[in-house]
Amino acid sequence: MVLLSAPRWLRSRLTDRFWRVQEVLKYARHFRGRKNRCYKLAVRSVRRAFVKSTKARREKKRILRALWITRIGAASLEHGLKYPAFISNLLKSQVELNRKVLADLAIYEPKTFKSLAALAQRRRQEGFLAALGDGKEPEGIFSRIVHHY
Amino acid sequence: VAKTSLTSPPWPEAKLPDPVEEAKYHAEVVQKVNKMIAAGQYGRLFAVVHFASKQWKITSEDLIMMDNVLEAECGDRIRMEKVLLVGADDFTLIGRPLLGKDLVRVEATVIEKTESWPKINMRFRKRHNYQKKKIIVNPQTVLRINTIEIFPCLS
Numbered sequence: 001m002v003l004l005s006a007p008r009w010l011r012s013r014l015t016d017r018f019w020r021v022q023e024v025l026k027y028a029r030h031f032r033g034r035k036n037r038c039y040k041l042a043v044r045s046v047r048r049a050f051v052k053s054t055k056a057r058r059e060k061k062r063i064l065r066a067l068w069i070t071r072i073g074a075a076s077l078e079h080g081l082k083y084p085a086f087i088s089n090l091l092k093s094q095v096e097l098n099r100k101v102l103a104d105l106a107i108y109e110p111k112t113f114k115s116l117a118a119l120a121q122r123r124r125q126e127g128f129l130a131a132l133g134d135g136k137e138p139e140g141i142f143s144r145i146v147h148h149y
Numbered sequence: 150v151a152k153t154s155l156t157s158p159p160w161p162e163a164k165l166p167d168p169v170e171e172a173k174y175h176a177e178v179v180q181k182v183n184k185m186i187a188a189g190q191y192g193r194l195f196a197v198v199h200f201a202s203k204q205w206k207i208t209s210e211d212l213i214m215m216d217n218v219l220e221a222e223c224g225d226r227i228r229m230e231k232v233l234l235v236g237a238d239d240f241t242l243i244g245r246p247l248l249g250k251d252l253v254r255v256e257a258t259v260i261e262k263t264e265s266w267p268k269i270n271m272r273f274r275k276r277h278n279y280q281k282k283k284i285i286v287n288p289q290t291v292l293r294i295n296t297i298e299i300f301p302c303l304s
Contacts, residue, residue, distance in 0.1 A: 095246060100204065112234070126165065
């Protein structure tokens with residue numbers, strides 16, 4: 001005989017409540033105060049901790065990039081260049097090092113960073129000379145040739 | 150004509166050195182560096198390599214961990230081809246943007262292929278009975294950089 005529904009005198013009891021509680025408390029053991037011992041307080045703190053860590057993982061990328069930028073700016077000021085001039089001239093000379101590596105070079109390889117600053121300075125001066133002018137008059141609007149590459 | 154604020158550009162005027170003399174000086178420097186490389190008068194080399202969509206500053210006997218799967222077995226030797234910069238104590242070779250494959254050789258071995266620690270992704274909105282928890286485990290690869298070699302073929 002197969003019974004399709006359980007009889008009313010059969011009751012289900014929770015037997016692993018201890019382990020379910022420990023699963024949450026193990027993440028709260030290093031907290032301060034009663035929230036490292038009491039489950040009710042710990043649940044709230046652990047949940048907030050997880051949410052903060054997920055949001056921080058996205059912020060970390062922004063924070064680190066800002067840190068690298070300040071470091072590169074400070075290092076280039078030691079060589080007489082400001083950060084925007086340094087970065088823009090490096091990119092114009094087709095040197096595609098990212099900010100993380102530039103910051104590491106500024107800390108651990110000062111000679112290399114000095115040579116990169118000199119490269120950026122030279123490219124900057126060439127840019128100024130090119131902007132000043134060939135001295136030629138611009139040709140007529142309708143007789144200008146448009147290049148499509 | 151009277152001098153106004155717009156007669157001269159706001160940046161200090163700088164003269165570039167003579168191009169002929171500069172070319173001679175450049176050729177001398179390149180020859181010197183070539184001789185130094187051929188004679189082997191450099192200590193430890195460091196390189197900046199573009200690998201797994203990230204740039205790494207590496208030396209020999211370095212460990213690197215990346216957050217993805219490499220299609221190579223453990224113990225395979227790998228040659229990294231996108232080298233952006235190579236430097237020693239007295240000279241650096243800067244690539245625009247990459248250095249030639251006949252100039253630098255960076256070799257690495259795959260040591261370990263594991264998974265990362267279980268990262269917890271949780272979303273919660275208060276007073277709205279909304280919370281989601283997801284455990285993310287990323288595959289990771291550990292590489293050991295064996296050697297960085299340079300060859301004297303500058304021009």
